[in-house]
Amino acid sequence: MNKDREYDLIVTIVNRGNADIVIEASKKAGAQGGTVFYGRGTGINEVETFFGISIQPEKEVVFTLIKHDLTKSVIHAIIEKAGLSTPGKGIAFALPVDDVAGITHLTTPCSVEGR
Template structure:
């Protein structure tokens, strides 16, 4: 049985303090809002030692529920503003949402 999904969740993990960059880009591409969580990144000390990778443990996770048809536009905008090659050093991925209750602001568009 196939489920016709209308929404997706965009998850973006960025350096601490850069969530405003993500939200500005997402809103510019059609998102109506999001939720920011504080997180801690875990990395291998070996990776830092051998590969010269600077691991910043303090992160923010931005969760944005969007209509499926505008997901890619929002993800591209977020990547351009806060992707790996920016100060925010962010990554984004999306997950399908089966059902949603309580997001009337998305339904207005």
């Protein structure tokens, strides 16, 4: 794995309605924004039945593209503000990103790593 990559993708999965908290926390920690889409959780905290009917909890998935050196501080800000250290509140993880385009406000118009 290329250790000196420039960008990471932070994926945060929270209960529906909490994406705004994640976005706000990540922006305060240095991110430029994010993309939100909807999902459905099936973890141990989500399996609840109500009079025999299982309730499917809706989730929001937040994609935050961030410079590698900011990843740690942004992910810690998200954990703190969204309360991710509490079970059932959500999870966050970061993935390595190779090629990036369209981040005009962060870098040169089109940068391709390792070429």
